[in-house]
Amino acid sequence: MAQDAHTTQDHPQNRQDARQQVISVRDLRKEFRGTRAVDGVSFDVRPGRVTGFLGPNGAGKTTTLRMILGLIRPTGGSALLWGSPYAGLTAPTRRIGVGLDGGAFVGPRTGRGHLRCYAPAAGCGPERVDRLLADVGLSDAADRPVAGYSTGMKQRLSLASALLGDPELLVLDEPANGLDPEGMLWLREFLRDFAASGRTVLLSSHLLGEMEQTVDDVLLMHHGRLLSSGPLDGLLEPGERLESAFLRLTRAGNGVRA
Numbered sequence: 681m682a683q684d685a686h687t688t689q690d691h692p693q694n695r696q697d698a699r700q701q702v703i704s705v706r707d708l709r710k711e712f713r714g715t716r717a718v719d720g721v722s723f724d725v726r727p728g729r730v731t732g733f734l735g736p737n738g739a740g741k742t743t744t745l746r747m748i749l750g751l752i753r754p755t756g757g758s759a760l761l762w763g764s765p766y767a768g769l770t771a772p773t774r775r776i777g778v779g780l781d782g783g784a785f786v787g788p789r790t791g792r793g794h795l796r797c798y799a800p801a802a803g804c805g806p807e808r809v810d811r812l813l814a815d816v817g818l819s820d821a822a823d824r825p826v827a828g829y830s831t832g833m834k835q836r837l838s839l840a841s842a843l844l845g846d847p848e849l850l851v852l853d854e855p856a857n858g859l860d861p862e863g864m865l866w867l868r869e870f871l872r873d874f875a876a877s878g879r880t881v882l883l884s885s886h887l888l889g890e891m892e893q894t895v896d897d898v899l900l901m902h903h904g905r906l907l908s909s910g911p912l913d914g915l916l917e918p919g920e921r922l923e924s925a926f927l928r929l930t931r932a933g934n935g936v937r938a
Protein backbone atom coordinates (compact mmCIF):
# COMPACT_ATOMS: atom_id res chain seq x y z
CA MET A 681 0.00 0.00 0.00
CA ALA A 682 1.48 3.30 -1.03
CA GLN A 683 1.79 5.77 1.79
CA ASP A 684 3.63 8.80 0.73
CA ALA A 685 3.10 9.24 -2.98
CA HIS A 686 1.04 12.38 -3.06
CA THR A 687 -0.73 12.69 -6.36
CA THR A 688 -3.43 14.56 -8.10
CA GLN A 689 -6.13 12.63 -9.87
CA ASP A 690 -5.61 14.39 -13.19
CA HIS A 691 -2.06 13.26 -13.91
CA PRO A 692 -2.16 10.47 -16.56
CA GLN A 693 0.56 8.37 -14.87
CA ASN A 694 -1.28 8.57 -11.58
CA ARG A 695 -4.48 7.43 -13.24
CA GLN A 696 -2.56 4.54 -14.78
CA ASP A 697 -1.18 3.52 -11.35
CA ALA A 698 -4.59 3.93 -9.75
CA ARG A 699 -6.17 1.58 -12.31
CA GLN A 700 -4.09 -1.27 -10.84
CA GLN A 701 -5.89 -0.74 -7.53
CA VAL A 702 -9.55 -1.02 -6.69
CA ILE A 703 -9.38 2.14 -4.57
CA SER A 704 -6.59 4.66 -4.62
CA VAL A 705 -6.66 7.54 -2.14
CA ARG A 706 -4.05 10.29 -2.15
CA ASP A 707 -3.62 13.11 0.36
CA LEU A 708 -7.35 13.12 1.04
CA ARG A 709 -8.54 15.89 3.34
CA LYS A 710 -11.83 17.07 4.77
CA GLU A 711 -12.52 19.96 7.08
CA PHE A 712 -15.89 20.71 8.62
CA ARG A 713 -15.89 24.31 9.83
CA GLY A 714 -12.54 24.10 11.55
CA THR A 715 -12.69 20.36 12.40
CA ARG A 716 -10.07 18.42 10.48
CA ALA A 717 -11.99 15.15 10.08
CA VAL A 718 -9.55 13.67 7.54
CA ASP A 719 -6.04 15.03 7.41
CA GLY A 720 -3.95 14.00 4.41
CA VAL A 721 -4.72 10.31 4.07
CA SER A 722 -3.16 8.11 1.34
CA PHE A 723 -3.72 4.39 0.76
CA ASP A 724 -4.62 1.75 -1.80
CA VAL A 725 -7.15 -1.07 -1.58
CA ARG A 726 -6.08 -4.16 -3.47
CA PRO A 727 -8.37 -6.57 -5.35
CA GLY A 728 -9.35 -9.89 -3.77
CA ARG A 729 -8.66 -8.65 -0.23
CA VAL A 730 -10.71 -7.74 2.82
CA THR A 731 -9.38 -4.38 3.95
CA GLY A 732 -10.36 -3.14 7.39
CA PHE A 733 -10.63 0.57 7.90
CA LEU A 734 -10.18 0.60 11.65
CA GLY A 735 -10.06 3.15 14.43
CA PRO A 736 -12.04 4.58 17.33
CA ASN A 737 -15.18 6.71 17.11
CA GLY A 738 -14.49 10.01 15.40
CA ALA A 739 -11.28 8.82 13.71
CA GLY A 740 -12.54 9.91 10.27
CA LYS A 741 -13.46 6.53 8.79
CA THR A 742 -17.01 7.34 7.69
CA THR A 743 -15.98 10.70 6.28
CA THR A 744 -13.31 9.00 4.17
CA LEU A 745 -15.74 6.36 2.93
CA ARG A 746 -18.24 9.05 1.99
CA MET A 747 -15.59 10.92 0.01
CA ILE A 748 -14.59 7.73 -1.83
CA LEU A 749 -18.26 7.21 -2.75
CA GLY A 750 -18.70 10.77 -3.97
CA LEU A 751 -21.22 11.60 -1.24
CA ILE A 752 -19.23 14.53 0.11
CA ARG A 753 -16.64 16.69 -1.60
CA PRO A 754 -13.07 16.55 -0.28
CA THR A 755 -11.35 19.71 0.90
CA GLY A 756 -8.33 18.39 -1.00
CA GLY A 757 -6.67 15.30 -2.46
CA SER A 758 -8.25 12.54 -4.51
CA ALA A 759 -10.12 9.27 -4.19
CA LEU A 760 -10.27 7.03 -7.26
CA LEU A 761 -12.06 3.75 -7.94
CA TRP A 762 -10.38 1.71 -10.69
CA GLY A 763 -8.64 4.93 -11.68
CA SER A 764 -11.75 7.13 -11.87
CA PRO A 765 -13.60 9.32 -9.44
CA TYR A 766 -16.92 7.81 -8.43
CA ALA A 767 -18.81 10.27 -10.61
CA GLY A 768 -16.81 9.12 -13.67
CA LEU A 769 -17.74 5.43 -13.33
CA THR A 770 -20.21 3.77 -15.66
CA ALA A 771 -23.02 2.04 -13.70
CA PRO A 772 -21.34 2.45 -10.30
CA THR A 773 -24.32 0.97 -8.46
CA ARG A 774 -23.68 -2.35 -10.23
CA ARG A 775 -19.94 -2.36 -9.51
CA ILE A 776 -20.01 -1.15 -5.91
CA GLY A 777 -22.27 -2.41 -3.16
CA VAL A 778 -22.62 0.13 -0.37
CA GLY A 779 -23.77 -0.33 3.21
CA LEU A 780 -23.65 2.91 5.19
CA ASP A 781 -25.35 3.78 8.48
CA GLY A 782 -26.68 0.24 8.95
CA GLY A 783 -29.00 0.87 6.00
CA ALA A 784 -31.86 3.34 5.75
CA PHE A 785 -35.15 1.52 6.00
CA VAL A 786 -38.78 2.54 5.73
CA GLY A 787 -40.22 0.98 8.91
CA PRO A 788 -43.52 -0.47 7.63
CA ARG A 789 -41.82 -2.06 4.61
CA THR A 790 -40.93 -5.74 4.85
CA GLY A 791 -37.41 -7.03 4.27
CA ARG A 792 -38.49 -8.50 0.95
CA GLY A 793 -40.31 -5.26 0.06
CA HIS A 794 -37.19 -3.23 0.83
CA LEU A 795 -35.03 -5.32 -1.50
CA ARG A 796 -37.69 -5.40 -4.24
CA CYS A 797 -37.88 -1.63 -4.11
CA TYR A 798 -34.18 -1.28 -4.96
CA ALA A 799 -33.88 -4.35 -7.20
CA PRO A 800 -34.83 -2.70 -10.52
CA ALA A 801 -32.13 -0.02 -10.15
CA ALA A 802 -29.61 -2.78 -9.51
CA GLY A 803 -30.85 -4.73 -12.54
CA CYS A 804 -32.00 -7.77 -10.62
CA GLY A 805 -35.30 -9.62 -10.44
CA PRO A 806 -37.42 -11.17 -7.64
CA GLU A 807 -35.60 -14.50 -7.79
CA ARG A 808 -32.31 -12.83 -6.89
CA VAL A 809 -34.05 -11.00 -4.05
CA ASP A 810 -35.19 -14.36 -2.67
CA ARG A 811 -31.71 -15.81 -3.01
CA LEU A 812 -30.11 -12.87 -1.24
CA LEU A 813 -32.63 -13.12 1.61
CA ALA A 814 -31.60 -16.75 1.99
CA ASP A 815 -27.89 -15.90 1.71
CA VAL A 816 -28.10 -13.45 4.61
CA GLY A 817 -30.32 -15.73 6.70
CA LEU A 818 -33.51 -13.65 6.50
CA SER A 819 -35.83 -15.97 4.54
CA ASP A 820 -38.05 -16.63 7.55
CA ALA A 821 -38.31 -12.93 8.43
CA ALA A 822 -38.62 -11.69 4.84
CA ASP A 823 -42.29 -10.77 5.09
CA ARG A 824 -42.13 -9.05 8.46
CA PRO A 825 -41.89 -5.24 8.73
CA VAL A 826 -38.31 -4.04 9.06
CA ALA A 827 -39.40 -1.90 12.03
CA GLY A 828 -39.55 -5.13 14.06
CA TYR A 829 -36.09 -6.32 13.03
CA SER A 830 -33.24 -6.48 15.53
CA THR A 831 -30.09 -4.45 14.86
CA GLY A 832 -28.37 -7.59 13.64
CA MET A 833 -31.22 -8.37 11.24
CA LYS A 834 -31.04 -4.82 9.89
CA GLN A 835 -27.32 -5.31 9.33
CA ARG A 836 -28.05 -8.47 7.36
CA LEU A 837 -30.68 -6.69 5.29
CA SER A 838 -28.28 -3.83 4.66
CA LEU A 839 -25.71 -6.32 3.38
CA ALA A 840 -28.32 -7.94 1.12
CA SER A 841 -29.13 -4.46 -0.29
CA ALA A 842 -25.45 -3.88 -0.99
CA LEU A 843 -25.29 -7.19 -2.86
CA LEU A 844 -28.29 -6.55 -5.12
CA GLY A 845 -26.20 -5.47 -8.12
CA ASP A 846 -23.78 -8.41 -7.74
CA PRO A 847 -20.95 -5.91 -7.15
CA GLU A 848 -17.22 -6.50 -7.43
CA LEU A 849 -16.54 -4.16 -4.50
CA LEU A 850 -18.34 -3.93 -1.16
CA VAL A 851 -17.94 -0.77 0.94
CA LEU A 852 -19.47 -1.29 4.39
CA ASP A 853 -19.55 1.11 7.32
CA GLU A 854 -19.52 -0.72 10.67
CA PRO A 855 -21.28 -3.87 9.37
CA ALA A 856 -20.47 -5.77 12.58
CA ASN A 857 -22.31 -3.32 14.87
CA GLY A 858 -25.12 -5.04 16.72
CA LEU A 859 -24.25 -8.56 15.60
CA ASP A 860 -24.17 -11.33 18.19
CA PRO A 861 -21.23 -13.79 18.21
CA GLU A 862 -22.98 -16.09 15.75
CA GLY A 863 -23.72 -13.12 13.47
CA MET A 864 -20.10 -12.00 13.68
CA LEU A 865 -18.90 -15.42 12.64
CA TRP A 866 -21.40 -15.50 9.79
CA LEU A 867 -20.32 -12.03 8.58
CA ARG A 868 -16.65 -12.96 8.79
CA GLU A 869 -17.15 -16.09 6.70
CA PHE A 870 -19.35 -14.26 4.22
CA LEU A 871 -16.79 -11.51 3.62
CA ARG A 872 -13.90 -13.97 3.42
CA ASP A 873 -15.79 -15.99 0.77
CA PHE A 874 -16.63 -12.81 -1.13
CA ALA A 875 -12.95 -11.84 -1.30
CA ALA A 876 -11.86 -15.41 -2.06
CA SER A 877 -13.89 -15.17 -5.27
CA GLY A 878 -11.60 -12.32 -6.39
CA ARG A 879 -13.86 -9.50 -5.28
CA THR A 880 -12.93 -6.80 -2.81
CA VAL A 881 -14.21 -5.59 0.55
CA LEU A 882 -13.49 -2.32 2.33
CA LEU A 883 -15.19 -2.14 5.71
CA SER A 884 -14.89 0.23 8.62
CA SER A 885 -15.07 -0.83 12.24
CA HIS A 886 -14.05 0.19 15.73
CA LEU A 887 -14.20 -3.47 16.83
CA LEU A 888 -10.52 -4.24 16.57
CA GLY A 889 -10.71 -7.67 18.20
CA GLU A 890 -13.31 -8.89 15.73
CA MET A 891 -11.66 -7.34 12.70
CA GLU A 892 -8.39 -9.02 13.55
CA GLN A 893 -10.07 -12.28 12.56
CA THR A 894 -11.67 -10.92 9.42
CA VAL A 895 -9.31 -8.69 7.45
CA ASP A 896 -6.24 -9.24 5.27
CA ASP A 897 -5.12 -5.62 5.19
CA VAL A 898 -5.47 -2.89 7.78
CA LEU A 899 -5.87 0.86 7.53
CA LEU A 900 -5.51 2.11 11.08
CA MET A 901 -6.90 5.59 11.58
CA HIS A 902 -6.75 7.98 14.52
CA HIS A 903 -7.70 11.67 14.73
CA GLY A 904 -8.09 11.95 10.97
CA ARG A 905 -4.69 10.49 10.18
CA LEU A 906 -3.53 7.10 9.00
CA LEU A 907 -1.32 5.52 11.66
CA SER A 908 -0.54 2.41 9.68
CA SER A 909 -1.50 0.56 6.53
CA GLY A 910 -0.60 -2.78 5.03
CA PRO A 911 -1.12 -6.49 5.63
CA LEU A 912 -2.28 -7.35 9.14
CA ASP A 913 0.61 -9.79 9.51
CA GLY A 914 3.12 -7.01 8.89
CA LEU A 915 1.56 -4.74 11.50
CA LEU A 916 1.46 -7.10 14.47
CA GLU A 917 4.56 -7.93 16.45
CA PRO A 918 4.95 -11.59 17.50
CA GLY A 919 2.06 -12.56 19.78
CA GLU A 920 0.56 -9.08 19.65
CA ARG A 921 -3.17 -8.39 19.34
CA LEU A 922 -4.51 -5.65 17.11
CA GLU A 923 -5.79 -3.60 20.07
CA SER A 924 -2.30 -3.59 21.59
CA ALA A 925 -0.78 -2.63 18.25
CA PHE A 926 -3.20 0.27 18.02
CA LEU A 927 -2.19 1.51 21.49
CA ARG A 928 1.48 1.08 20.65
CA LEU A 929 1.07 3.16 17.48
CA THR A 930 -1.01 5.90 19.08
CA ARG A 931 1.47 6.19 21.96
CA ALA A 932 4.37 6.32 19.53
CA GLY A 933 2.82 9.47 18.02
CA ASN A 934 1.77 9.80 14.47
CA GLY A 935 4.43 7.69 12.78
CA VAL A 936 3.38 6.04 9.56
CA ARG A 937 4.43 2.56 8.58
CA ALA A 938 4.14 1.25 5.04
Ligand SMILES: Nc1ncnc2c1ncn2[C@@H]1O[C@H](COP(=O)(O)OP(=O)(O)OP(=O)(O)O)[C@@H](O)[C@H]1O
Nearest residue numbers: 712715717735736737738739740741742743744886
Ligand atom coordinates in the same frame (compact mmCIF):
# COMPACT_ATOMS: atom_id res chain seq x y z
N1 LIG B 1 -21.16 16.70 8.76
C1 LIG B 1 -20.26 16.97 9.71
N2 LIG B 1 -20.16 18.20 10.24
C2 LIG B 1 -19.25 18.49 11.19
N3 LIG B 1 -18.38 17.58 11.70
C3 LIG B 1 -18.43 16.33 11.22
C4 LIG B 1 -19.37 15.95 10.19
N4 LIG B 1 -19.18 14.64 9.91
C5 LIG B 1 -18.17 14.22 10.70
N5 LIG B 1 -17.73 15.23 11.49
C6 LIG B 1 -16.63 15.14 12.46
O1 LIG B 1 -15.52 14.58 11.81
C7 LIG B 1 -14.82 13.70 12.68
C8 LIG B 1 -14.72 12.31 12.05
O2 LIG B 1 -16.02 11.73 12.03
P1 LIG B 1 -16.32 10.33 11.30
O3 LIG B 1 -17.78 10.09 11.42
O4 LIG B 1 -15.73 10.34 9.96
O5 LIG B 1 -15.50 9.33 12.22
P2 LIG B 1 -15.63 7.75 12.33
O6 LIG B 1 -14.23 7.25 12.44
O7 LIG B 1 -16.44 7.21 11.24
O8 LIG B 1 -16.33 7.56 13.72
P3 LIG B 1 -17.64 6.68 14.12
O9 LIG B 1 -17.12 5.29 14.28
O10 LIG B 1 -18.06 7.29 15.40
O11 LIG B 1 -18.63 6.84 13.03
C9 LIG B 1 -15.56 13.74 14.00
O12 LIG B 1 -14.93 14.70 14.83
C10 LIG B 1 -16.94 14.20 13.61
O13 LIG B 1 -17.56 14.89 14.67
